[in-house]
Amino acid sequence: MFEILTVCTGNICRSPLAEQLIRMRLAPLPVRVRSAGTYWLENEPMTPEAVRLAAGFGVPAEDSAAHRSHHLTEQDLVSPDLVLTMTRGHQRDVAALAPSIARSTFPVREFARLSATLTDDELQDAARSAGADAAVRGRGVVAAIASRREEVPPAADLDDDVADPFGQGWAAYQHSAAQLEPAVDEVVRALHFALS
Template sequence: MMKILFVCTGNTCRSPMAEAVLRHRGADRFEVKSCGVFAMDGSDASFQAKEVLKENDINHKHQSSTLREKDIDWADYVFTMTAHHKWAIMDQYPGASDKVFTLKEYVLEDPEDMDVSDPFGGSVELYRHTYSELDSLIEQLIMKLATD
């Protein structure tokens, strides 16, 4: 099974939602984890993230974790939520540069913006927007990984 790691900042919003969506859609084809470049270990996903996942019939238990070298080593692909996350990882783990991509750069031909919208601290409606963005990107990710 292919091993996919999603990375964001605090590992309470975007990367847990991405992890949950991919696990929900591709459970038989992927092992999925998420981490944060500045996460506090053991935090729950945000209330809004959990609410939006529940609205989409996705059950996901989550505990945040800080990105570590063992996570990079584990993954076949590391997909970040922003270009900043990608650069931070490549700066700290230069040997992993061949498997680290922003999610958008990997699945979109020529993205105008490399970053997935950040709903942190926003309303449930803002989280719904980010969920929708992630859902579409992950649908495209699954198709692309099937052909790569």
């Protein structure tokens, strides 16, 4: 089973939306998707605006209703094969807790930007050459995308961030989702080759 962890600040807007979209779009492939937040907020529901966005993307209402925020701990970083953060700041927070997984931790928009430089054939080759098991193939794809960090010029810090809409109204949520959804689509494209 390939494991993905999505990370934002409070785990009530961006990371649960990313979690639910990735899970839904990769179903029924062998993937486990969870989310957590870097700010100490525990057992809170998604904001109504995030629930509304999720519903608009086709996420079942019961999935969003069941979500409760979880504060990121070192234990959460033991098993994920891929950590997708919403900002570079969150990426630094993850690295501070678990330096050993830095190579498989990306702001979600960075992952998408780097993945987009690889063709379908290159992603398939990376998956096939890694091995037969789906999780191993997934790690092969993540490694191929991570290797692009050395070849693709970095974006400005904010260019890889998904804007935090919390407390800013519906337009901010729509803007945040417009940054997040295309990145999720690219994550799904890249991992589909490994996990199917």
